[in-house]
Amino acid sequence: MAITIKEIATAAGVSKSLVSKVINGKPDVAPETREHVLQIIEQLEYVPNNRARNLSLGSNKDIAVILPSSNYVYMRFIFRLYEELRRYAYNANIYVTEHDKERERSIFQSIRANGLAGVACFIDPEGSEETCNWLEKLNVATVTLGEELCSKKFDRVFCSEKDMALETCRIVSERSAGTVHVLMLPESKAYERRRNHCIRTALQNCGLKAERVVFCQVSEVSAEEGLRVTRDILKLHSAGIICSLSNVLTAGCLRAMNESPHQMHEFDIVTLGDLSLLQDFGFSYPFVTFPSEAMARATADLLHHRISHADAPAKVKKLKPYCHNS
Amino acid sequence: MAITIKEIATAAGVSKSLVSKVINGKPDVAPETREHVLQIIEQLEYVPNNRARNLSLGSNKDIAVILPSSNYVYMRFIFRLYEELRRYAYNANIYVTEHDKERERSIFQSIRANGLAGVACFIDPEGSEETCNWLEKLNVATVTLGEELCSKKFDRVFCSEKDMALETCRIVSERSAGTVHVLMLPESKAYERRRNHCIRTALQNCGLKAERVVFCQVSEVSAEEGLRVTRDILKLHSAGIICSLSNVLTAGCLRAMNESPHQMHEFDIVTLGDLSLLQDFGFSYPFVTFPSEAMARATADLLHHRISHADAPAKVKKLKPYCHNS
DNA sequence: ATGAAAGCGCTAACAT
């Protein structure tokens, strides 16, 4: 067992409460006593037990972070969030639902049992209702992440898809020198329709004519789809730009490019989605994505604010897209 | 404040300890009483507070995981470790030192204050001594990760560099059809010399003749180095194999390949290091790396075992390399 | 300025 406040008290010949006051920097302690106690603490290498302190205080410094999947698009965000939270002495606990409802249930159960200061939760576009109920039940400081509106009650940090689409098309229009190919989503789900709508609007806004041929894209679309589609595009021998919203699809797309390396340089790819990892490997296509760093910072700030001011009105933080221009 | 055991006791008209017994499934409770209490618990949606329980038990279910950097080579391991730990009801807290000693200090300080069940720590090849001292001071179940021997006292999970080098060369020798180029480490540090030694030995063992030209590699070597070296190799117009130990270097290497895409297919790359992320993007070069999944599982198992049997002799788990063959 | 005592939510002897 680690050394406790009691042993410090005994060693210093004072009471527990006096030691506690020293630890917490309370003013009503005689300077000499404080010095003495501090010395003993140093000497015995005492570190106060946060758990006990929190139990006593009824407070807590743990933040649960909930991700829908263990996808590496979250990695940059996560690593940064750890840092940003640490600024406020919070500690992050990561949970991944893997889109599984049963799993989500058990996660929220365990979060509840651990008792924490707050939650940062990426809202799965599909089935956000249950998640929302869970979050409400937790009844702690909550920041929801992503465009999906889970409940107006919660603070929210997101980067608008409309803005991202707009930014992407802006970059495309600057580089375009031929037919533009756009990979878009199948429109079976609401959020897919929304995305495509964003892209179409953005294309118009940027003066990219509709007749410029367009294919279809994303999120849950397979790499095979990207492969197939890109192969078709390549057959046309048309220089152009492929604009996508997902890494999976882009993967297929890149694979197709790789098959015909001689055409590689005739193509320009602009993606809506984080390709920074690829960039480490020397492929630096421009891309537009949500700003991981800013998002992490805003999330930590909002959480801290909410924890300090529980009754503050819900804030929504809309962030600008992150554009990586090669 | 969340609902507590006391309120359940009152609501059920029994004592706190009785409720506690029901929660913990103790045998000496009358079936009807148990049923009744359970019902109240359900009704009031009561979830026991783990912190308080742990404080009382003097136990803990948190595992600190210490990484030297926020590199994505750890990602697969991390995500898997979360799962494996969850099997034992443990929870992981990630800390990243970023190779900064001051930061490491503050991390260990905070770990100590939070009080936890165990630590899983990747040992930085350089400066492992301090880390080792910290780990000893923590005095909790510890698993060190990596080939670096931190102290014999700790359990350890690792994949031998010798084995990885051997496996890599084996694959190389199977595919080789021309000059073999090997990128190796500069030999300023001890661990670099060790690595190179492993590779040289492996080359010999696999009958890859020494005269086959060889360059140099890794870990802290820049992408620019890889770029330069690979450019040189490409100038020779020699088909061959490049074998490396780091993603950074491989990055430069791939970038050079990308510059001359027409040569791309004449080359075969075998790397010692995880390229699985690249693979998602359609580039599936064979590679050899430490087995993230197995490592995560072994880590969780060892930690749990150590936590249950504090005095068990230190175990060392040596894992086979993970080979990704395209 | 210092200490005694109560309490945070829970468990574990030890009664009864």
Place this chain on the structure above:
DNA sequence: ATGTTAGCGCTTTCAT
């Protein structure tokens, strides 16, 4: 089978 009590490590009144 159930309740009483003490205690985990700490903070915080409230006396002194």
